[in-house]
Amino acid sequence: MPDFPHSFKLSEIPPNIYLSPAFLFSWWDAVVQRNGSKVALEDKSPDYCRAREMWVSAIFACCKRISSGEEHWVKPVYDTAPDTIVAYMKRDELGFGQMMYQIEVTTCGSDDKSLEDVLKAKLDKAYTQDTRIVCYVTELPEGELIRISKLKKFVEANNPRDYEVWLLSSIVVDDPDYEVPMRLICLTSDEGYDIDYAKEKLVKNIGDAFRIADGKHTNREGTVPLLGQITLEFPQTTS
Numbered sequence: 001m002p003d004f005p006h007s008f009k010l011s012e013i014p015p016n017i018y019l020s021p022a023f024l025f026s027w028w029d030a031v032v033q034r035n036g037s038k039v040a041l042e043d044k045s046p047d048y049c050r051a052r053e054m055w056v057s058a059i060f061a062c063c064k065r066i067s068s069g070e071e072h073w074v075k076p077v078y079d080t081a082p083d084t085i086v087a088y089m090k091r092d093e094l095g096f097g098q099m100m101y102q103i104e105v106t107t108c109g110s111d112d113k114s115l116e117d118v119l120k121a122k123l124d125k126a127y128t129q130d131t132r133i134v135c136y137v138t139e140l141p142e143g144e145l146i147r148i149s150k151l152k153k154f155v156e157a158n159n160p161r162d163y164e165v166w167l168l169s170s171i172v173v174d175d176p177d178y179e180v181p182m183r184l185i186c187l188t189s190d191e192g193y194d195i196d197y198a199k200e201k202l203v204k205n206i207g208d209a210f211r212i213a214d215g216k217h218t219n220r221e222g223t224v225p226l227l228g229q230i231t232l233e234f235p236q237t238t239s
Contacts, residue, residue: 007231010047011078016212017227018073018087021058021065023208025201027232028055034234041138042109047235050076050083053105056136056168057084060103062200063184063193064088071206081127098212102131110139115146116154123159130164134184137169148185155187164188 008017031051032040040048054076061072070088077084082102090099104127108118115137122133137146146169155165165187182195207226 006227006229009233010050010235013076013232014211015075017209018075018085018212019054019058019209019230019232020071020073020207021062022201022204023230023232024054024058024074025197028058029201031234039237041107043235043237045236045238048237051235052107052136053083053103056105056134057086057103059168059184059195059200060101060132060134060166061086062203063195064101065203066193067191073210081125082131102128104131104133106133106135108135108137108140110141112141114141114144115151119151119155119165120158123155123161123163123165126161127163129161132164132166134166134168137167148187152187159188162188 008014013019028040028051041052054074057074061074064070064072064086068088070090072086072088075085075087082104084103084105086101086103087098104122106118106122108115112118115135119133119135122135127133140146146167148167151167159165167185167187168183169185170182182197183192184195185192207228208230209227211225211227
């Protein structure tokens with residue numbers, strides 16, 4: 001494999017590079033420790049928005065690993081929808097190819113009118129049919145609670161393009177079936193995951209990142225071309 005950079009700017013990760021959830025968890029923890037949780041969760045600069053999108057997608061990726069046993073990876077998408085791609089490698093007659101989830105991330109915080117308003121803003125947009133919308137609840141608007149059955153009915157009534165919709169929250173959920181501190185819940189099916197974040201950070205992927213070969217090089221051996229240890233710059237504010 002030819003030499004390839006192992007250090008990336010957050011805004012310039014090449015389109016054929018995937019990062020591991022374990023790497024992104026450690027990186028995000030360093031971001032929070034460096035600048036504080038308020039900045040990490042609320043800063044509206046493009047870098048911080050992208051950082052949150054990648055972290056949320058890493059949670060999605062680790063949950064899909066739990067359900068399938070396949071190692072999943074994350075890459076950002078620039079200048080167009082979706083926000084990220086979560087992928088795993090699957091063998092076919094030509095070798096290994098990438099199977100992808102398109103992830104569109106939105107957040108709900110205390111400044112939003114309601115969680116339903118946040119969801120509807122995404123549901124009203126035109127994405128590809130297989131887009132997964134993941135809403136990360138960082139803080140609820142004052143007086144609001146998360147009621148899963150109510151949200152499922154709302155999404156069912158306001159989802160004309162039939163997107164798959166997920167809710168990620170570390171807030172106490174007002175539902176006896178969802179009492180764990182962090183939960184990834186599908187609002188369009190019965191799928192859901194308990195997330196022990198401290199434990200997930202200890203689940204090491206086989207590498208920090210890997211590079212997908214371009215279209216002229218089919219991966220017939222079924223190997224993942226790992227880049228080894230990498231570095232990723234911290235998000236920058238615009239102020």
